[in-house]
Amino acid sequence: MRFVISVMSITAASLMLYLYIFSPNGLIARHRIREQIAKEEAELTEIKNENEIINIGNSKFENDQETIERTARSELNLVYPGESIYHESKKEPPAYVLNYQGNRR
Incomplete structure (x- = not known):
């Protein structure tokens, strides 16, 4: 009987x-789950840092009309109505333009 109880106890404990x-x-x-939580918390911290950087960048645009205009002109190529944009080419013109004499027949 003791043997059976011992075996049952060991089986139950196992x-x-x-x-x-x-x-x-x-x-x-x-x-x-703990590993997943740690991974998600690290990702959340990274996203919060990115959001903070974006919010700092956006705060420049809230009250500074000059920054808005400069960014609109340089990055978005926007102009006021009636304005013309001239782009200066930094490349050398092609050879056929340099050899052109301007003679018309």
């Missing part, structure tokens, strides 16, 4: 240990 480690709410699952 089953409880197995469930504690390998069940859906067990030790391994908790470890995976």
Whole structure:
């Protein structure tokens, strides 16, 4: 009888240990969840830092009309109605333009 009780106790303890480690709410699952939480928190911190940088950049545009105009002209190529834009080419003109004599027949 003692032997049977000992075997049953060992079996029950083994089953409880197995469930504690390998069940859906067990030790391994908790470890995976903690790793996932740490990963998500790191990503959240990174996104918050990016948002802060963007908000600092946006604050320049809130009250500074000159910054808005400069950015609109340089990055978006916007102009006021009636204005003309002239772009200066930094490249050398092609050879056929340099050799042109301007003689018409």
